[in-house]
Amino acid sequence: xxxxxxxxxxxxxxxxxxxxxxxxxxxxxxxxxxxxxxxxxxxxxxxxxxxxxxxxxxxxxxxxxxxxxxxxxxxxxxxxxxxxxxxxxxxxxxxxxxxxxxxxxxxxxxxxxxxxxxxxxxxxxxxxxxxxxxxxxxxxxxxxxxxxxxxxxxxxxxxxxxxxxxxxxxxxxxxxxxxxxxxxxxxxxxxxxxxxxxxxxxxxxxxxxxxxxxxxxxxxxxxxxxxxxxxxxxxxxxxxxxxxxxxxxxxxxxxxxxxxxxxxxxxxxxxxxxxxxxxxxxxxxxxxxxxxxxxxxxxxxxxxxxxxxxxxxxxxxxxxxxxxxxxxxxxxxxxxxxxxxxxxxxxxxxxxxxxxxxxxxxxxxxxxxxxxxxxxxxxxxxxxxxxxxxxxxxxxxxxxxxxxxxxxxxxxxxxxxxxxxxxxxxxxxxxxxxxxxxxxxxxxxxxxxxxxxxxxxxxxx
Amino acid sequence: xxxxxxxxxxxxxxxxxxxxxxxxxxxxxxxxxxxxxxxxxxxxxxxxxxxxxxxxxxxxxxxxxxxxxxxxxxxxxxxxxxxxxxxxxxxxxxxxxxxxxxxxxxxxxxxxxxxxxxxxxxxxxxxxxxxxxxxxxxxxxxxxxxxxxxxxxxxxxxxxxxxxxxxxxxxxxxxxxxxxxxxxxxxxxxxxxxxxxxxxxxxxxxxxxxxxxxxxxxxxxxxxxxxxxxxxxxxxxxxxxxxxxxxxxxxxxxxxxxxxxxxxxxxxxxxxxxxxxxxxxxxxxxxxxxxxxxxxxxxxxxxxxxxxxxxxxxxxxxxxxxxxxxxxxxxxxxxxxxxxxxxxxxxxxxxxxxxxxxxxxxxxxxxxxxxxxxxxxxxxxxxxxxxxxxxxxxxxxxxxxxxxxxxxxxxxxxxxxxxxxxxxxxxxxxxxxxxxxxxxxxxxxxxxxxxxxxxxxxxxx
Numbered sequence: 001x002x003x004x005x006x007x008x009x010x011x012x013x014x015x016x017x018x019x020x021x022x023x024x025x026x027x028x029x030x031x032x033x034x035x036x037x038x039x040x041x042x043x044x045x046x047x048x049x050x051x052x053x054x055x056x057x058x059x060x061x062x063x064x065x066x067x068x069x070x071x072x073x074x075x076x077x078x079x080x081x082x083x084x085x086x087x088x089x090x091x092x093x094x095x096x097x098x099x100x101x102x103x104x105x106x107x108x109x110x111x112x113x114x115x116x117x118x119x120x121x122x123x124x125x126x127x128x129x130x131x132x133x134x135x136x137x138x139x140x141x142x143x144x145x146x147x148x149x150x151x152x153x154x155x156x157x158x159x160x161x162x163x164x165x166x167x168x169x170x171x172x173x174x175x176x177x178x179x180x181x182x183x184x185x186x187x188x189x190x191x192x193x194x195x196x197x198x199x200x201x202x203x204x205x206x207x208x209x210x211x212x213x214x215x216x217x218x219x220x221x222x223x224x225x226x227x228x229x230x231x232x233x234x235x236x237x238x239x240x241x242x243x244x245x246x247x248x249x250x251x252x253x254x255x256x257x258x259x260x261x262x263x264x265x266x267x268x269x270x271x272x273x274x275x276x277x278x279x280x281x282x283x284x285x286x287x288x289x290x291x292x293x294x295x296x297x298x299x300x301x302x303x304x305x306x307x308x309x310x311x312x313x314x315x316x317x318x319x320x321x322x323x324x325x326x327x328x329x330x331x332x333x334x335x336x337x338x339x340x341x342x343x344x345x346x347x348x349x350x351x352x353x354x355x356x357x358x359x360x361x362x363x364x365x366x367x368x369x370x371x372x373x374x375x376x377x378x379x380x381x382x383x384x385x386x387x388x389x390x391x392x393x394x395x396x397x398x399x400x401x402x403x404x405x406x407x408x409x410x411x412x413x414x415x416x417x418x419x420x421x422x423x424x425x426x427x428x429x430x431x432x433x434x435x436x437x438x439x440x441x442x443x444x445x446x447x448x449x450x451x452x453x454x455x456x457x458x459x460x461x
Numbered sequence: 462x463x464x465x466x467x468x469x470x471x472x473x474x475x476x477x478x479x480x481x482x483x484x485x486x487x488x489x490x491x492x493x494x495x496x497x498x499x500x501x502x503x504x505x506x507x508x509x510x511x512x513x514x515x516x517x518x519x520x521x522x523x524x525x526x527x528x529x530x531x532x533x534x535x536x537x538x539x540x541x542x543x544x545x546x547x548x549x550x551x552x553x554x555x556x557x558x559x560x561x562x563x564x565x566x567x568x569x570x571x572x573x574x575x576x577x578x579x580x581x582x583x584x585x586x587x588x589x590x591x592x593x594x595x596x597x598x599x600x601x602x603x604x605x606x607x608x609x610x611x612x613x614x615x616x617x618x619x620x621x622x623x624x625x626x627x628x629x630x631x632x633x634x635x636x637x638x639x640x641x642x643x644x645x646x647x648x649x650x651x652x653x654x655x656x657x658x659x660x661x662x663x664x665x666x667x668x669x670x671x672x673x674x675x676x677x678x679x680x681x682x683x684x685x686x687x688x689x690x691x692x693x694x695x696x697x698x699x700x701x702x703x704x705x706x707x708x709x710x711x712x713x714x715x716x717x718x719x720x721x722x723x724x725x726x727x728x729x730x731x732x733x734x735x736x737x738x739x740x741x742x743x744x745x746x747x748x749x750x751x752x753x754x755x756x757x758x759x760x761x762x763x764x765x766x767x768x769x770x771x772x773x774x775x776x777x778x779x780x781x782x783x784x785x786x787x788x789x790x791x792x793x794x795x796x797x798x799x800x801x802x803x804x805x806x807x808x809x810x811x812x813x814x815x816x817x818x819x820x821x822x823x824x825x826x827x828x829x830x831x832x833x834x835x836x837x838x839x840x841x842x843x844x845x846x847x848x849x850x851x852x853x854x855x856x857x858x859x860x861x862x863x864x865x866x867x868x869x870x871x872x873x874x875x876x877x878x879x880x881x882x883x884x885x886x887x888x889x890x891x892x893x894x895x896x897x898x899x900x901x902x903x904x905x906x907x908x909x910x911x912x913x914x915x916x917x918x919x920x921x922x
Contacts, residue, residue: 041503042502042503044842044846045842045843045846081764089774090765090770090774092764093763093764093765093769093770093774094765094832096763097763097764097765097766097832097835097836098765098831098835098836099835099836099839100835100836100837100838100839100840100841100842100843101839101840101843102840102843118839119839119842119843122839145777146774146775146776146777147777148777149776149777149778150773150777150779150780151780152802153733153777153778153779153780153781153801154780156731156732156733156800156802157732157733157780157781157800159732160623160731160732160733161622162621269730270617270621271620271621272614272617272618272621302554302557302558303542303553303554303557303558304551304554304555304559305558308554309551309554312611313550313551313554313607314607315607315610316606316607316608316609316611316614317610317614318611318614319611319612319614319615320614339614339617339618340614341613341614341617370559371555371558371559374559374560374561375558375559375560375561376561377561378560378562378579378580379561379562379563380561381505381506381561381580382506382561382562382563382578382579382580385505385506386847
């Protein structure tokens with residue numbers, strides 16, 4: 001590997017807190033491509049991801065000259081499987097199918113990731129094919145039209161899933177007009193009006209060497225990986241002097257959110273109501289993230305959590321009930337979900353809100369703190385057995401967090417969280433403006449009796 | 462471990478073809494409990510399952526004296542989490558949550574499985590808690606009523622998922638009046654009328670020592686496991702002399718199926734039509750199972766498969782399209798799925814049927830055979846990295862197949878399959894009576910133009 005800068009841990013742009021863990025390495029190729037790998041001893045397979053820090057939030061609103069590009073990131077993701085200068089769509093599919101590999105891609109709000117999981121001997125093939133897709137896709141006009149139909153079917157599938165509909169509406173309700181509030185895939189109108197030229201422009205503007213982050217976990221040799229990537233990317237003839245800095249997600253200021261409607265109902269002739277209740281949460285880099293992990297574990301994650309016990313175990317009101325706390329670069333959410341009978345939706349909304357208020361008022365027990373830290377430690381250890389999780393952790397470190405944190409360090413930070421911290425964060429959350437979304441055979445009046453569930457208890461946002 | 466019979470490989474009731482693989486062991490405790498373990502070198506966690514060969518197919522129709530017990534197996538599965546003589550529901554939940562373990566259960570058509578995935582040090586806890594749930598659950602009447610509500614919500618959730626609805630209807634259509642054709646969870650009427658006494662009777666009749674199969678994969682020591690199980694089960698005071706043989710799924714005769722309706726439509730105001738088309742397939746122990754694996758890989762599994770290429774890649778008619786071939790003790794199915802626009806449903810149904818006919822008529826290429834065997838080998842190797850898959854493989858070997866087949870032997874059998882075998886099986890399938898199920902904004906007339914898709918091409922069943 002000629003000219004690659006192998007940055008020692010702790011001296012790279014990315015900070016590492018896994019001191020002495022030589023199994024995680026980061027390099028920057030002369031072209032600007034960033035490469036992170038984590039070698040897992042004993043592993044016989046590897047997961048590889050090609051990331052770019054562009055997601056649905058980066059798409060443009062309509063203006064006088066242009067239609068909205070909503071959904072173009074996801075459209076592009078599909079098109080990268082449809083053929084390059086040297087490979088047809090079928091060639092790409094055969095490459096992975098012939099070795100029983102998994103390959104797919106994911107468009108998110110702040111990034112796009114093309115990934116594959118293969119046996120160790122097939123990693124060079126995965127590097128070569130993914131590099132070709134990333135650099136040399138044709139976006140053939142005929143394939144473009146055919147894929148438009150596929151994407152419209154994908155949107156229809158999501159539109160038929162009441163949980164998906166509720167989730168998209170919940171982001172809109174809590175985040176208001178913020179770009180993170182928009183659905184990832186666009187909508188049927190923007191997909192029908194999308195042009196090949198606009199998606200091509202998006203591809204050329206955002207898939208440059210300095211935008212690419214490659215992460216690999218499992219059976220990987222970092223130096224061999226650099227050599228394979230170098231060879232595969234050189235073939236694409238990328239110009240490493242192309243101007244422009246990559247998107248920087250790490251150092252943004254939390255957004256001032258304009259709250260959406262308090263109650264948003266989507267009428268559907270379904271048996272259940274899909275109910276979501278929540279508030280703006282923490283950004284991904286908020287230093288209270290370990291506190292949020294503890295709060296979420298105690299409040300709404302697992303069968304022993306307060307939400308599960310109150311809503312399902314004691315009252316039998318729901319099958320699925322939990323809380324969640326996703327974080328992005330400049331905004332986040334804290335949400336509670338339950339699927340319940342329409343006649344019980346008002347009761348369930350009040351119960352969920354009351355439980356959060358109770359946590360804010362009375363705090364958590366030492367026993368709950370002990371249990372939650374055990375839960376986070378054990379669940380993380382099990383999750384990290386999977387090279388998928390480790391591959392994603394590297395991407396998230398590079399693109400969003402700006403630091404790599406290994407399991408020991410993550411658990412050390414968890415261990416510093418106090419019961420007071422958890423109670424204080426709960427108090428902060430209940431003071432934010434609540435949004436309620438319900439999808440089902442129901443209307444807004446179902447929640448008038450549960451007014452406390454949606455009236456913000458203070459004006460502090 | 463006193464008195465446990467450690468059956469050498471190949472001499473047990475279960476036949477082993479993993480000759481020399483000493484990491485898989487099987488023992489039968491004096492009480493009749495069967496124990497299988499697979500030790501995976503380097504693993505730091507384990508997945509454990511408590512199985513019983515009773516599923517929804519074993520439930521009773523209504524008669525003059527009794528209402529139907531449909532759904533009682535699944536109801537019982539829920540109740541085993543609700544408390545024992547010495548543990549409350551919360552105690553059980555805390556046991557696993559406090560160590561970050563995963564624990565859940567699965568009711569299937571021919572078995573029920575309670576399982577947990579934990580770090581190695583927590584395996585003794587998992588053995589103890591699962592043994593307590595299995596032997597000493599109270600089925601408390603108050604908990605019974607509360608859980609009835611939870612199960613009704615679970616059924617509502619499935620009823621709101623058009624894919625679930627289509628799948629249940631498809632089993633009914635293809636298998637007709639066969640007990641495997643019934644939905645696993647019963648229906649709201651049978652759940653509303655279920656009594657605690659009937660479920661208790663089901664529990665006492667089917668959860669005897671000779672019914673229990675325990676399988677563990679990952680970081681497990683077989684002898685320690687036997688000792689832990691012996692201790693945990695002895696505490697339950699099980700009587701090993703209790704009469705009766707366990708359900709035997711291995712040596713049944715394939716059922717004569719009475720085909721359901723040719724076309725079955727469930728009208729729903731959804732955007733997509735969920736379309737399923739298929740025929741009776743192979744039983745789990747059919748010697749053509751390796752041939753079916755090759756056929757399914759070539760025909761409808763993966764992005765390079767014929768179905769994916771014809772329906773999605775060339776025509777953009779669907780996002781999700783694939784084939785599947787589940788096998789049970791005395792019946793099986795071969796099915797094709799697509800989610801598509803209502804206006805295209807007739808076209809898609811014809812395309813799918815035509816592709817299968819084409820395979821039956823013209824066979825497969827040597828290149829497709831080579832690719833499919835690579836796909837099965839690679840995908841199996843990746844799947845077996847997960848102790849969940851290995852734990853399930855042991856259970857399936859004991860309960861359904863009557864033999865344990867390791868990866869090498871499975872691939873050896875795959876390697877013996879010829880292109881002629883695949884073509885012959887396809888010819889056999891297309892000669893069977895086709896059923897078509899559609900869930901969506903559509904009626905039967907949508908398929909009159911696609912009559913070829915549903916008219917059986919011969920009378921051979």
